[in-house]
Amino acid sequence: xxxxxxxxxxxxxxxxxxxxxxxxxxxxxxxxxxxxxxxxxxxxxxxxxxxxxxxxxxxxxxxxxxxxxxxxxxxxxxxxxxxxxxxxxxxxxxxxxxxxxxxxxxxxxxxxxxxxxxxxxxxxxxxxxxxxxxxxxxxxxxxxxxxxxxxxxxxxxxxxxxxxxxxxxxxxxxxxxxxxxxxxxxxxxxxxxxxxxxxxxxxxxxxxxxxxxxxxxxxxxxxxxxxxxxxxxxxxxxxxxxxxxxxxxxxxxxxxxxxxxxxxxxxxxxxxxxxxxxxxxxxxxxxxxxxxxxxxxxxxxxxxxxxxxxxxxxxxxxxxxxxxxxxxxxxxxxxxxxxxxxxxxxx
Amino acid sequence: xxxxxxxxxxxxxxxxxxxxxxxxxxxxxxxxxxxxxxxxxxxxxxxxxxxxxxxxxxxxxxxxxxxxxxxxxxxxxxxxxxxxxxxxxxxxxxxxxxxxxxxxxxxxxxxxxxxxxxxxxxxxxxxxxxxxxxxxxxxxxxxxxxxxxxxxxxxxxxxxxxxxxxxxxxxxxxxxxxxxxxxxxxxxxxxxxxxxxxxxxxxxxxxxxxxxxxxxxxxxxxxxxxxxxxxxxxxxxxxxxxxxxxxxxxxxxxxxxxxxxxxxxxxxxxxxxxxxxxxxxxxxxxxxxxxxxxxxxxxxxxxxxxxxxxxxxxxxxxxxxxxxxxxxxxxxxxxxxxxxxxxxxxx
DNA sequence: CTGAAAGCGCTTACAG
DNA sequence: CTGAAAGCGCTTACAG
Numbered sequence: 001x002x003x004x005x006x007x008x009x010x011x012x013x014x015x016x017x018x019x020x021x022x023x024x025x026x027x028x029x030x031x032x033x034x035x036x037x038x039x040x041x042x043x044x045x046x047x048x049x050x051x052x053x054x055x056x057x058x059x060x061x062x063x064x065x066x067x068x069x070x071x072x073x074x075x076x077x078x079x080x081x082x083x084x085x086x087x088x089x090x091x092x093x094x095x096x097x098x099x100x101x102x103x104x105x106x107x108x109x110x111x112x113x114x115x116x117x118x119x120x121x122x123x124x125x126x127x128x129x130x131x132x133x134x135x136x137x138x139x140x141x142x143x144x145x146x147x148x149x150x151x152x153x154x155x156x157x158x159x160x161x162x163x164x165x166x167x168x169x170x171x172x173x174x175x176x177x178x179x180x181x182x183x184x185x186x187x188x189x190x191x192x193x194x195x196x197x198x199x200x201x202x203x204x205x206x207x208x209x210x211x212x213x214x215x216x217x218x219x220x221x222x223x224x225x226x227x228x229x230x231x232x233x234x235x236x237x238x239x240x241x242x243x244x245x246x247x248x249x250x251x252x253x254x255x256x257x258x259x260x261x262x263x264x265x266x267x268x269x270x271x272x273x274x275x276x277x278x279x280x281x282x283x284x285x286x287x288x289x290x291x292x293x294x295x296x297x298x299x300x301x302x303x304x305x306x307x308x309x310x311x312x313x314x315x316x317x318x319x320x321x322x323x324x325x326x327x328x329x330x331x332x333x334x335x336x337x338x339x340x341x342x343x344x345x346x347x
Numbered sequence: 348x349x350x351x352x353x354x355x356x357x358x359x360x361x362x363x364x365x366x367x368x369x370x371x372x373x374x375x376x377x378x379x380x381x382x383x384x385x386x387x388x389x390x391x392x393x394x395x396x397x398x399x400x401x402x403x404x405x406x407x408x409x410x411x412x413x414x415x416x417x418x419x420x421x422x423x424x425x426x427x428x429x430x431x432x433x434x435x436x437x438x439x440x441x442x443x444x445x446x447x448x449x450x451x452x453x454x455x456x457x458x459x460x461x462x463x464x465x466x467x468x469x470x471x472x473x474x475x476x477x478x479x480x481x482x483x484x485x486x487x488x489x490x491x492x493x494x495x496x497x498x499x500x501x502x503x504x505x506x507x508x509x510x511x512x513x514x515x516x517x518x519x520x521x522x523x524x525x526x527x528x529x530x531x532x533x534x535x536x537x538x539x540x541x542x543x544x545x546x547x548x549x550x551x552x553x554x555x556x557x558x559x560x561x562x563x564x565x566x567x568x569x570x571x572x573x574x575x576x577x578x579x580x581x582x583x584x585x586x587x588x589x590x591x592x593x594x595x596x597x598x599x600x601x602x603x604x605x606x607x608x609x610x611x612x613x614x615x616x617x618x619x620x621x622x623x624x625x626x627x628x629x630x631x632x633x634x635x636x637x638x639x640x641x642x643x644x645x646x647x648x649x650x651x652x653x654x655x656x657x658x659x660x661x662x663x664x665x666x667x668x669x670x671x672x673x674x675x676x677x678x679x680x681x682x683x684x685x686x687x688x689x690x691x692x693x694x
Numbered sequence: 695c696t697g698a699a700a701g702c703g704c705t706t707a708c709a710g
Numbered sequence: 711c712t713g714a715a716a717g718c719g720c721t722t723a724c725a726g
Contacts (some may be wrong), residue, residue: 367706402702402703
């Protein structure tokens, strides 16, 4: 078996109490004793056992991160931010990839329920209802990301989606567009709806014509099919620009243009939202709005840790600024190296 | 505080021993007693506390997953597979995103060292040397993915990289190519080297000319720059096809062609390896070799769980089959919907 | 500056 | 079928 605090105490000729205090530093220990104990610990290869410490202290230094799909670049990036911040505060992250299978996801709720974690960062999209989540979480500290959990007073970390929509509309208006098609998610997804609202408000303000809209389901295939249908239904194309509320859908539209030999941006300009890697390497590269997703994760995690430490939180959280990334799909670069202009959202 | 096993025992009028056995099912309990206890647990909202159970049992039902970068699609997908399998066996996954910062990564080694996890799935690329890893892991059960840890007898889960290279070479030869450029990673990365070996062996067998090679560092930028240099150094292009040992580099090469108005696959055919999402949506879509990465994660995790249960493992692990995905970057589809032909590696 | 002992909330060998 | 009690390896209030 592994060596325990008693073994160290015996060999060093002190009490377990003293060994514990040498490790934690929570009580002064004479230099001589400390050195002796440290030497013994090193010799025996003693490492305090987490499980025992957890039980004694009533906490685990573990944070639960509930995301619907770690394979999605957004959540992977978010995870990165959470993980990084947790590590820098001595916490570790338990990943609960809830997926879409309720059955297997129950393990994750049990985890939360059994106090295996000290707190939770939760991102909507799991196969649970908000009520189930709240029941499992009970009074555990909670921070949410991107979408609210109804009936919860937990802080919400989100990007300034509205302003992202505004930036895209302004950019397209400046290029001379006055008619546009908006590809959005199914109703109920607040992030997509905010982006549409921002776009529509600015578009109207700038003298744009009434928008045509279609539901692209927030996926590549959905965007591709919805855009395809729009082209079929309206061959004369009552619009010259497309705003998709995420990059997946924008890439779907781009794909249709590629197959039909429609020049982008010559005939149609296309803009997305999120700045996923695939949009950086597509031809043409995709104009989009970047969110600082890793930073969302960092902030969510540091809020949670503040809560765990009993520190006060700001009452309201400011949406994180977003940035417009102008690439080739709206504005063709003539230089061999495409330039990337960035308008910061909080200008 | 939360309700303990003693509370339940007192209210139900039985001993803590009996409550424990109702929960675990490890000892027969009379129907009447069981029902009474279950009713009481439900009423009080009792959930056994994990920390206490962990200490008593000497295990945590937690698996440590060490990956270099969860933001990378390969590792995100791998994580998904590990997580899924772990959940289905009642285990949870602690994510240790080692990144490239040694300092913060120490938290993760401490985690392993302090027995906070029952076992480890390790994927190379962390800022630790193999020796440091092995020292921290000690005698904890370990399974490695993709790259071996030297001086460890741990099982290794890997794709059939060699055969992937063979498949690409055969495909390009069938299309009539006889001269090719290979973009590979820096030496020492076994996965990349196997792919090159498979390609080169088949290429020679099929009558191809000696290969030109360049180091693209396994990244988008590296591939782009290396390919750029190859074009500059050899304007007459002594090759008609490019095989990059991963998709990132292939997309970099594709990018250069796009900027220089070089037709792909008309003037140059390009193939990659990995089947990352960006290659599915690029124009032209990228011919590549798909690995079943999530399955690698599943297998790694189930091996680890077998080890944890003391079950025997197969002595040698068969490399997982790969599949060639023919897309537009080597063979332009004339139908509006590009067809996707799949050759299985184990045919 | 240091130690003996109780306690964290479970599990389980032992006894009945 | 059931219970009393020891034990898992730490932490810490209390006492000196």
